Amino acid sequence: MLKLFFLSAFLNLSPTSLFAQIQERDSVFDQTNATQTDTIVIRWPQKKAKIVSRGLKDLTPEVLLVKPKTLVKKYKKITPFSLWESQNQFSLNINEVAFVNWNAGGENSISGLANLNLARNYKFGNITWANELRLRYGINIQEGQGLRKTDDFIKFSSVFGYRKDSVTPWYASAKLNFNTQFSDGFRFPEEIPISRFMAPGYLFLGGGVTFEPKDKKFILYVSPLTQKSTFVLDETLSNQGAFGVQRGEKTFTELGFLVTNSWEKEILKNILMNHRLTLYTDYIRSFGNVDFDWEMNFTLKVNQYVNANIGTHLIYDDDIKFDEVVAEDGTVTTPGTPRIQFKQLLGVGFVYKF
Structure with a gap:
């Protein structure tokens, strides 16, 4: 009812x-x-x-x-599935100082530093292939001195890895690193060229193991067998025996042990730490004498497009000599000594990810 x-x-x-x-x-x-x-x-x-x-x-x-x-x-747009992951970032820092009737004195100057980071990463099953290209170039214009370079590098890295299952963070890996610069570097005030494109250029090629956890924030690569090739393609610098090559030679090859590590962590809210370390020692000439390249950068995020950056860069290479005096006939009158190289960066600028 x-x-x-x-x-x-x-x-x-x-x-x-x-x-x-x-x-x-x-x-x-x-x-x-x-x-x-x-x-x-x-x-x-x-x-x-x-x-x-x-x-x-x-x-x-x-x-x-x-x-x-x-x-x-x-209809909802469907993004095609891809095994490749892309990351692109461009940043530009500009600093300017100007004086008008300034009693304390000073020189007008303007400087700029541009960074471009590109990454292409492939993953399928237990196979990974990570590729990264980093480009940086900085200039400074100061009144009475003209244009000078403040920073310059080209760095490319490619790592191919394979693991036996989908659980372990350890990969059997092969790695290639290549480093050089864009333009000439000078020693002032003499304005003597001390480096150029592919003078030096470094190529690392070897195999080992990679520890890469799931979050990919901490990556450790250990290679017991890595070939390091040093290129000095400028004739003047090669005749001086710069960067470890024999005088008159343009290449130099070593075989040694390589360790690299990168670590990225947000230590505080909107403060990101990025650390990169490379250690290398040669088996034949000077085993135990370690060359290192260590970058430490802190990024302070203001908003999506503005960041502040604080960074340091330490380098020690036993083949790079300082205060070496070479006569016109190519003989060394005063032998040089290797030294720790240090660089500090501070800037605020524009950041764009695409």
């Missing part, structure tokens, strides 16, 4: 019954003007019915003329 009661109530509220009730009550409505597109709309809680029609001319307070709406289907 209860089901029959609800069924009868539903039929009494159907559009047909409502339409009939309104026809009986509103004699001004001309049924000949109605079309098949007529619909009944109930406005709750007043429970008043309104007739929606295209062809009505005389409208009562309970009749509303509305144009039919077109239904538009919205």
